[in-house]
Amino acid sequence: MAGAINTIAVATVAYLRSGHLAFAAIALADLLLLGVRVTLLRRTNTPSGPIFATGLLWASLQGATIALVVTMADVAMSIVALASGLASIGGIIGRNFTARRYAMMQVLIIDLSYKIAFSIDHPEFLPLILTQTLMFVFMNWSILSQHRMATIQAIRGEVESRRQSVTDPLTGLVNRRGLEEAFDALSTAAQRRTLFYLDLDGFKQVNDRLGHAAGDKVLREVARRLRETVGRHDTVSRLGGDEFLVLTGRTDRQEAYQLGERIIEAIALPYCIGDGVSANIGVSIGIEISGIEFSGGLPEMMLRADRALYASKISGKGRCTLFNNLETAFGTAT
Structure with a gap:
């Protein structure tokens, strides 16, 4: 002008x-x-x-x-x-x-x-x-x-x-901040959000036996397997240590259990560390599904999924438990 x-x-x-x-x-x-x-x-x-x-x-x-x-x-x-x-x-x-x-x-x-x-x-x-x-x-x-x-x-x-502000430097997955942004981006009007809280079983023994370098390699491989197992539009996040979160928009409980089972099977496959050395770990999962009536945010969903995860741990590990149905466990114990 x-x-x-x-x-x-x-x-x-x-x-x-x-x-x-x-x-x-x-x-x-x-x-x-x-x-x-x-x-x-x-x-x-x-x-x-x-x-x-x-x-x-x-x-x-x-x-x-x-x-x-x-x-x-x-x-x-x-x-x-x-x-x-x-x-x-x-x-x-x-x-x-x-x-x-x-x-x-x-x-x-x-x-x-x-x-x-x-x-x-x-x-x-x-x-x-x-x-x-x-x-x-x-x-x-x-x-x-x-x-x-x-x-x-x-x-x-x-x-x-x-990218660095929302990415875990070890695995390349999104961090807590990236997960929060993905959570907010999902529609809340007519879509449920499903949160999977994952904790690796036996990872500490791998770290103690083979060292932190081997542990880091296992974590990167876990991240790769999770990305390949979940949907293309789902979000995989590393919360820290050997804890991971998967956020999806799934609405069906059976679908959530089926995805949990696929994750358990993928994580349970052997990990090649190198020089003929391999490691085996498992994973326990807690699930929370939010519906239209759910008014809580990500912290509340994480708290519920964590409680479901605890139920999976005390019931034998290697299991997938839904928060709203804690008496039901699905999966194979390690």
Whole structure:
């Protein structure tokens, strides 16, 4: 908007100084174009073809103003118009660097309008102007590229920082914070949320017998098996130590028990540590299913699932127990 207001002002002043109707027409066209651009931007925040096209048209109107001013041989007005063009070029480079080719098109439209008009009256400067143009293009393209790369690196850094803040560094699973975000993202209007609380059986013995490096390898393998066992849209989280959580949107109790059984079977497979050394562990699971009537949050679901997990532990381990039906255990004891 600031750029458009500036070009309208320059064209208006040029009209008042010269009385040339072309400047009045440019000022009016620029004003109408500004209205169109504001309307397009209000409808969407995403750059689109029409928005890009109006940006190029705005640059063309400014270029036409500069070219006409130069042909008038009005030195004072030429200086004003040229300064306005250079200011616009600076704004384009500073603002549109994420779309380098588009920015360069705008810059060249404005820059060449002055140089072509000037070269017509002063052809003796054409070699110098061509040299300057090549240097100008190279310099601005370099600036655009540097700005673009700096922005990309900043975005990547933000994404990586975001990823690390919700990710367990050992297993690559989401941590408690990531689980909370997944929990909040699930719809509560017509969808139940099912939480599986997992605790590995026999993991401490693996750590004591084979060392923490072997234990870490087992935890990473557990994480891989869990990701392969649960649904693609389900969330697997490592709470800490040898405790894991699985959050799904399942609504059927039998489905929950079936998934629990598959998890128990997957975790119970042997773990190859290396050099012919293997380890065996199991898992006990507590389940809580929230319905529409459930008004509690993640901490309450975790508390209920933990109580169900405790029931699985004291009933023989390697079992899957639902909080709302603690007397029922499903699975094979290790």
